[in-house]
Amino acid sequence: MANKSEKGSGGLKDIMDRLKGSMGGGDGSQDPSRRKVQFSFWYFLLALLAVSFLQNYFFEQQMLKIPYSEFKQHVREGRVKNVVIETDKIRGQMFSPDDQTDKYFVTVRVDDPDLVKLLDEQGVKYTGRLESRLVAAILSWLLPMAVFILFWSFLIRRMGGGPQGVLSVGKARVKIYAEKEVGVTFEDVAGIDEAKAELQEIVEFLKTPEKFQKIGAKIPKGVLLVGAPGTGKTLLAKAVAGEAGVPFFSMSGSDFVEMFVGVGAARVRDLFGQAKQNAPCIIFIDELDALGKARGLNPMGGHDEREQTLNQLLVEMDGFEPNSGVIIMAATNRPEILDPALLRPGRFDRHVAIDKPDIRGREAILRIHSRNVKLDDDVDLHKIAAMTPGFVGADLANLVNEAALLAGRRGKDVVGMAEFQEAIDRIIAGLEKKNRAMNPHEKKIVAYHEAGHALVAMSVKNADPVNKISIIPRGIAALGYTQQLPTEDRYLMTREELLDRLYVLLGGRVAEEIVFGDVSTGAQNDLQRATDIARSMVMEYGMSSRLGLLTFTREPRSPFLDVAGPRVREFSERTAQEIDEEMAVLMEEAHQKVRFILMEKREYLDRLASILLEKEVLEGEELKRFAEEVRAAGRNQRREKGGSAETGESGGESVKGSIAPD
Incomplete structure (x- = not known):
């Protein structure tokens, strides 16, 4: 009996729920079957109205339309059998003598008081009827409303509202990776051992x-990953989730803010609510600077939507239970613009800086990205790492892929060292354009220009070895380039090294002066970089004997992006004039030094330019032999002058691993 009564009550409850859902009550959105029944009812109602409307429309289209005068003539002739008089028209049935059949007709009603008398005289049956406008009224209201609802639902879905429409706008659009879906561990991350x-x-x-917990320690609530673009911040966050085997919630800072007021704060609450239900887990917010920019920077005043979202994020982070198992990780390359409240202890407790990898890190990254690439036996990843200073993980991944694509275009089964060299040149200097036509005079200028760069780099003490010289145009404006291969990573530079960098940059321009007695526009990029070095030496590094140990810049510069804010000038016009004069002195001294070097080695300058005009590219053993000959000649000259063979012309280091386009 008990089971029977429970079954009966359950059936009654199910019936009541279905009735409630069909009438639109309750949470029908959670039950697909009830929602389907409700929608089916509305579809049936719309179909019924449409059928009624179409039936009347097509019925009237099949009726014979006659003028009112002709209608009265048919009545007088006794052809009309019956009529129905409506508000604005008259319908009826009459006999047609042409085909000996009855036909239905319709005519426009005219205010005629004699019509009823005429119908009585002819014995025509007639009746009156008031036309119902209910269907037309319903359609005139229902159709526009239905179109508006459908359009609004479509708009909400396109804006990310999801299948539940506007009620789901406040849901966090978070990508959730389960424990086995992350697929990244610390073995897939290289070059950032300290961050790991x-x-x-x-x-x-x-x-x-x-x-x-047993010793009372509290884990940091938040970890902020800062570093240059492409250094592997997102990859490292995924590796943490993959190593820990916990769910990974990933969102971008821009995903929180929408056009609706309050949506960002609602999404923050929803994100943290989901995270607490799935603890232990990791919340990762990429590009945090889109959301966490310092408040009070709005020139219009007040709190905009982004600041409200940031306030909610601050509240959620500060309201965490200790050891709740939810850890927040965020990544940015603009930490200097973040709100100080985000960076205080208790929110993002730990800041992990991810720097560009050194030569060993680049080699390890190359090994990871080349695991699935068939490499030739001549590929030396250590040499490739030495040729790519300043490259980050994303650059190295692109390098391996470019080399593989190049090998595929050449029809090779393996990727060789030549493909990696070509890929490096393409990434740094641009695509090689062998078909770009240069007249012989322009080609000669480019050859002497690049020979000047290379010869100065071979002649100074601390310059990196020249690895390749080319006069084949690349990219948009590079007519040639000189590539130097650094022997080690450097983090500090002395005054003499900076001066040597100036010498190498001015080598091309001075070579043109010596050989042609004129200069071209090809040295524009060299002069710009040389001017930047001279300005930094005078204004930032205190390397001017005239101005002393003073620095004259306070520009807000991003540590990870080559972006500087507006310069803040805090010195007088007289000091500005002295800075300009000191920069001019540095440039002129460098100009005379380079001129002396090239005049002294004019024979080697002509030889190197001739080789470039003949072969267009000089590298490998031939370039090494030429460089050794230049250095040996320099040592012999210094012995003849009584100098030390161990001392160079000057101390210096050229642009490390750079390709100087001219």
């Missing part, structure tokens, strides 16, 4: 939280 060591503690807490 910093985050290993986070992994240990997520795996074994009791290890820290």
Whole structure:
């Protein structure tokens, strides 16, 4: 009996729920079957109205339309059998003598008081009827409303509202990766060993939280990853989730802000609510600067939508329970513009700087990205790493892919060293344009220009070895380039090294002066970079004997992006004039030094230019032999002058691993 009564009550409850859902009550949105029944009812109603309307329309289209005068004539002749008099028309049935059949007709009603008398005289049956306008009224209201609802639903779905329309706009559009879906571990990350060591503690807490809880330690609530674009911030965050084996919630800072007021704050609340339900887990917010920019920077005043979203994020982070198992990770390359409230202890407790990899890190990154690429036996990843200073993980991944694509275009089964060399040249200097036609005089200017760069680099003490010289045009404006291969990564530069960099940059321009007695526009990029070095030496590094140990710049510069704010001038006009004069002195001294070097080695300058005009590209063993001959000649000249063979013309280092386009 008990089972029977429960079954009966359950059936009654199910019937009531269905009735409630069909009438639009309750949470029908959660039950697809009830929502389907409700929509089916509206479809049936619309179909019924449409059928009624179309039936009347097509019925009237099939009726014979006659003028009112002709209608009265048919009545007088006794052909009309019956009529229905409506508000604005008259319908009826009459006999047609042409085909001996009855036909339905319709005519426009005219205000005629004699019509009823005429119908009585002819014995025509007639009746009156008031036309119902209910269907027309319903359609005139229902159709525009239905069109508006459909358009609004479509708009909400396109804006990210999802299948539930406007009610789901406040839902966080977060990508959730399960434990096995992340697919990235620390083995897939290389070149940032210090950052991996910093985050290993986070992994240990997520795996074994009791290890820290029993001694009263509190894990950092937030970890901020800062670094240049492409250094692997997002990859490192995924690796932490993959190592810990926990869900990974990923969103971008721009995903929180929408056109509706309050949507950003609602999405923040929803994101943290989902995270707490799936703890332990990791929340990762990429490009945090889109959301966490310092408040009060709005020139119009007040709190805009972005600031409200930021306020909600601050509240959610500060309201975390200790050891709740939810860790926030964020990445940005603009940490200097973040709100100070985000960076204080208790929110983003730990800041992990991800720098550009050194030569060993680049080699390790190349090994990871080339795991699935068939390499030739002559490929030396250490040499490739030495040829790519300043490259980050994304650049190296692109390098490996470009080399593989080039090998495929050449029909090779493996990727060789030549493809990697070509890929490096293409990434740095641009696509090689062998078909660009240069007249012989222009080609000669380019050859002497590049020979001047290379000869100065071979003649100074600390310059990196010249690895390749080419006069084949590349990219948009590069008519040639000189590539130097650094022997090691450098993080500091002395005054003599900066001066040597000036010498190498001015080598092309001075070579044109010596040989042709005139100069071209090809040295524009060299002069711009040389001027920047001279300005930095005088204004930033205190390397001017005239101005002393003073610095004259306070520009807000991003540590990870080559972006500088407006210069803040805090010195007088007289000091500005002295700065200009000191920069001019540095440039002129460098100009005379380079002129002396090239005049002294004019024979080698002509020889190198002739080789370039003949072969267009000089590299490998031939270039090494030529460089050694130049250095040996320099040592012999210094011995003849009584100098030391161990001392160069000057101390210096050229642009490390750079390709100087001219």
